[in-house]
Amino acid sequence: xxxxxxxxxxxxxxxxxxxxxxxxxxxxxxxxxxxxxxxxxxxxxxxxxxxxxxxxxxxxxxxxxxxxxxxxxxxxxxxxxxxxxxxxxxxxxxxxxxxxxxxxxxxxxxxxxxxxxxxxxxxxxxxxxxxxxxxxxxxxxxxxxxxxxxxxxxxxxxxxxxxxxxxxxxxxxxxxxxxxxxxxxxxxxxxxxxxxxxxxxxxxxxxxxxxxxxxxxxxxxxxxxxxxxxxxxxxxxxxxxxxxxxxxxxxxxxxxxxxxxxxxxxxxxxxxxxxxxxxxxxxxxxxxxxxxxxxxxxxxxxxxxxxxxxxxxxxxxxxxxxxxxxxxxxxxxxxxxxxxxxxxxxxxxxxxxxxxxxxxxxxxxxxxxxxxxxxxxxxxxxxxxxxxxxxxxxxxxxxxxxxxxxxxxxxxxxxxxxxxxxxxxxxxxx
Amino acid sequence: xxxxxxxxxxxxxxxxxxxxxxxxxxxxxxxxxxxxxxxxxxxxxxxxxxxxxxxxxxxxxxxxxxxxxxxxxxxxxxxxxxxxxxxxxxxxxxxxxxxxxxxxxxxxxxxxxxxxxxxxxxxxxxxxxxxxxxxxxxxxxxxxxxxxxxxxxxxxxxxxxxxxxxxxxxxxxxxxxxxxxxxxxxxxxxxxxxxxxxxxxxxxxxxxxxxxxxxxxxxxxxxxxxxxxxxxxxxxxxxxxxxxxxxxxxxxxxxxxxxxxxxxxxxxxxxxxxxxxxxxxxxxxxxxxxxxxxxxxxxxxxxxxxxxxxxxxxxxxxxxxxxxxxxxxxxxxxxxxxxxxxxxxxxxxxxxxxxxxxxxxxxxxxxxxxxxxxxxxxxxxxxxxxxxxxxxxxxxxxxxxxxxxxxxxxxxxxxxxxxxxxxxxxxxxxxxxxxxxxxxx
Numbered sequence: 001x002x003x004x005x006x007x008x009x010x011x012x013x014x015x016x017x018x019x020x021x022x023x024x025x026x027x028x029x030x031x032x033x034x035x036x037x038x039x040x041x042x043x044x045x046x047x048x049x050x051x052x053x054x055x056x057x058x059x060x061x062x063x064x065x066x067x068x069x070x071x072x073x074x075x076x077x078x079x080x081x082x083x084x085x086x087x088x089x090x091x092x093x094x095x096x097x098x099x100x101x102x103x104x105x106x107x108x109x110x111x112x113x114x115x116x117x118x119x120x121x122x123x124x125x126x127x128x129x130x131x132x133x134x135x136x137x138x139x140x141x142x143x144x145x146x147x148x149x150x151x152x153x154x155x156x157x158x159x160x161x162x163x164x165x166x167x168x169x170x171x172x173x174x175x176x177x178x179x180x181x182x183x184x185x186x187x188x189x190x191x192x193x194x195x196x197x198x199x200x201x202x203x204x205x206x207x208x209x210x211x212x213x214x215x216x217x218x219x220x221x222x223x224x225x226x227x228x229x230x231x232x233x234x235x236x237x238x239x240x241x242x243x244x245x246x247x248x249x250x251x252x253x254x255x256x257x258x259x260x261x262x263x264x265x266x267x268x269x270x271x272x273x274x275x276x277x278x279x280x281x282x283x284x285x286x287x288x289x290x291x292x293x294x295x296x297x298x299x300x301x302x303x304x305x306x307x308x309x310x311x312x313x314x315x316x317x318x319x320x321x322x323x324x325x326x327x328x329x330x331x332x333x334x335x336x337x338x339x340x341x342x343x344x345x346x347x348x349x350x351x352x353x354x355x356x357x358x359x360x361x362x363x364x365x366x367x368x369x370x371x372x373x374x375x376x377x378x379x380x381x382x383x384x385x386x387x388x389x390x391x392x393x394x395x396x397x398x399x400x401x402x403x404x405x406x407x408x409x410x411x412x413x414x415x416x417x418x419x420x421x422x423x424x425x426x427x428x429x430x
Numbered sequence: 431x432x433x434x435x436x437x438x439x440x441x442x443x444x445x446x447x448x449x450x451x452x453x454x455x456x457x458x459x460x461x462x463x464x465x466x467x468x469x470x471x472x473x474x475x476x477x478x479x480x481x482x483x484x485x486x487x488x489x490x491x492x493x494x495x496x497x498x499x500x501x502x503x504x505x506x507x508x509x510x511x512x513x514x515x516x517x518x519x520x521x522x523x524x525x526x527x528x529x530x531x532x533x534x535x536x537x538x539x540x541x542x543x544x545x546x547x548x549x550x551x552x553x554x555x556x557x558x559x560x561x562x563x564x565x566x567x568x569x570x571x572x573x574x575x576x577x578x579x580x581x582x583x584x585x586x587x588x589x590x591x592x593x594x595x596x597x598x599x600x601x602x603x604x605x606x607x608x609x610x611x612x613x614x615x616x617x618x619x620x621x622x623x624x625x626x627x628x629x630x631x632x633x634x635x636x637x638x639x640x641x642x643x644x645x646x647x648x649x650x651x652x653x654x655x656x657x658x659x660x661x662x663x664x665x666x667x668x669x670x671x672x673x674x675x676x677x678x679x680x681x682x683x684x685x686x687x688x689x690x691x692x693x694x695x696x697x698x699x700x701x702x703x704x705x706x707x708x709x710x711x712x713x714x715x716x717x718x719x720x721x722x723x724x725x726x727x728x729x730x731x732x733x734x735x736x737x738x739x740x741x742x743x744x745x746x747x748x749x750x751x752x753x754x755x756x757x758x759x760x761x762x763x764x765x766x767x768x769x770x771x772x773x774x775x776x777x778x779x780x781x782x783x784x785x786x787x788x789x790x791x792x793x794x795x796x797x798x799x800x801x802x803x804x805x806x807x808x809x810x811x812x813x814x815x816x817x818x819x820x821x822x823x824x825x826x827x828x829x830x831x832x833x834x835x836x837x838x839x840x841x842x843x844x845x846x847x848x849x850x851x852x853x854x855x856x857x858x859x860x861x862x863x864x865x866x867x868x869x870x871x
Contacts, residue, residue: 057626064633075643083648087656095664098674116842117682118673135673136839210741227744234744234786239632241625253705253797273787279639280632286447296654298647306447315642315650327495327505329451340658341651342665349448350508352501359655366501382685384663385674399674400664 072318080311080320084359090342093355093365095386099397101132103139107391110376114155117382122395123153134387134397143178154205173198175205175216177228196226196233204246208272209255215272217244223260225272237270239277246290252297259300261288267302267312281312283319290334294358295341301358305331309346311358323356325363334376339383347374347388369396449512453541455505456514459490460535466490481518481534484527503528513540657702661695669693670824677839684824687711694821701809704801716817720808728765729796729804732758736793740786751784759792769795 013020015033106126113120118135131141175196196202200219207214213234214226223237223244242263250257257278261267267288269279286305293300294311299320303309307328311321323344330350337344343364344356353367353374372391379386385399459465466487468480484506491502506526509515510533517523518532526533660666673679684693692712700707700716707713714730721727735758739750758767759777769777773791780788808814 054623054626057623057630061626061629061633064630064637068633068636071637072641075641077643078645078648080648080651083645083652087652090665093664118842133841135679136841138841208741209737212741212743229743229745232744239628254794273790277632280636294651294654295658296650298650307451313644313647316644316647317636317639317641318644320644320648325495327491327497327501329455329505329508330448338662338664340655340662340665342655342659342662350504352504359652366498368500368504379664382663382682383661384668384672384681386664397674399672400667401675 081361094401097369097396097398101395104393108389111389112154113380121153175202195231217247219243235275250297259291261291263287303332303335336379345377347377349373481532483530488528670827694823697818697821704805732767736789
């Protein structure tokens, strides 16, 4: 945690030396304090003088970590796949890709569904953001942007759109909000409003329950909550020791927490009101690329560069499942749950999407089709379809063909019926 | 992976782990006992030993990892793409063909994880360093000869394989940059110490957490998935049909925000949890009707007002908090809500300095009051039961006889349009004189 990690969020008198300077917001013994960088270093120095060497601190840190693991394991009386033995095995899933949205000129880095279940927005490295009606394959809006790295986009509940842009040399670490309007000729790019500013690239964004607040995660190791109207920083979240790559809001009753995952291999759960880190999970072996909550809000899944996806239980405070296979070598970059939470869709860097049975821990099916790495998978809001964006500059929409009223089955049924009738005729005749 | 590595044009950090895994696969393939069967392949007039066909590769992968042929083809393609296996017939085309085309293993010299300083990359000379091979010598003993032979062949046919080599050499260069890139962050001693202190605090706090037994938590997941199984279109399909399959938007029109008669699945979902009921606009309306019969509608109005404060614009917070106080909390208010005295005192204190979360305690109290009291009674009430009985179960549309006939897909109104209309209506209502949505007398 050096200067780069902390965002100089405020400028004012330091809590200890009262000199006006850029302040760092740090937590010492659960208290939030604002110190200037000189005082931070002095305080750390004092700690050293009190006889606590770096070695002793490191040792204490390690022993506490081990103790925590023991505590967690005490309540671990059964594994998920054991409990899931009584659940029915999934019938063979038949998921096919039937829509391909072409129109981007370069890698598609992000996509998101609109609340109306058929529209989606996608952003690409060619600097364009396109709003599609995925059902009719129409392009509804196209927003050209000045810089090339549009890393992420998200739809707000009502009608605005959020975009994260990063200048080519990392100079433009902004997050902007665009109000969508009907007029297709209107220059939407001119209406964009810059909301968030970080000291390093912004990796992910999400609206909270309304159009008015925005959560962002950044390469400077912090997450931040912004007021869209004024662009003011409402709360910042410190605790990651490396770039934060992804975040997701909890679908819980109180709606106050979110989870973030980063390059320090940790997934942290935060309280939006106080800015505190409530829980932390460290079991991945490489960068966590994506985190997503289970629909009930009691657990979340993470996708990582170590080619595994893991499932963490928040109430039991531990990892309960690892989704991996020897034949899966490349890292997972994105994940999402189906509506019931039974399936986990994960997009990998080997151009495939693996579908995991969350409860049993096995792989249900694998989807091919993309010609470059899959950057984002998202299930539509009503769970009818799966959208995926890829570096091959296309987006694909896939869905499941339930075997119930299959044309072929009906034909076979008809054959049997005819057969049985013929047999009946014969027996009657004789 | 972060974009910082992308921007520098260097090899992605995470790919080193992938290369090691791929090398494991390659080494397993060359295992004398369990590995692939090599044979002599004929290429024009030369006979090349220790080669294999594309078909063999796929069969081996299918058996070893118990995967489908399609997946084995995909995995094999990756191995070829990253240069661990190269084709003999069309060296420029790095694709695995599942037929009799011959392939061979690339020498470890050119493996991506091999780290050679850039200065030693000499395109013309192929120096084989023996000490590097001694580690692998035992396992790939039989390929030693072909490695030597390959070097000779490379000198002979260097023009033919230039592209493949170039690609592999590029990977090597990337590996060089990976080693030699500048350190990520320079961390001072004090920073490490500070990190330790904070980490220790976090561990201590975590030790004091309340945890729930695994068996109880995991049962929760099973129950949830089972409950929502019928509502998951990917698992069970949806009625009347999945719009994406049949090109018929009936499913979406039937489940729109406000409909005259909701579907049965939707009404059933209201009984799953209180959040489900409140999140559905129709459900909330029905619940409001019920509460008005019970003369406790002010609870829901209060909860809605608090949500508005929490998620609304920063500039309007003070105004909204005042409104809420006047309508719900002040003694003798039109819609006075029944909160316990402790919470009431705390809230009234907080109102003196209003902020976004000042109503949270009171809102929680009322929320749980409704959840524990009014909600269960609503589910048992005639109002809900009638709704359930009235609810439609859409008929499953039969698939057309000619599955190739496609229906015309129509576009729907843009959500921006509906939002503008809603905003206009709200504006009109406000302009007509009512101060807020809740102060109807």
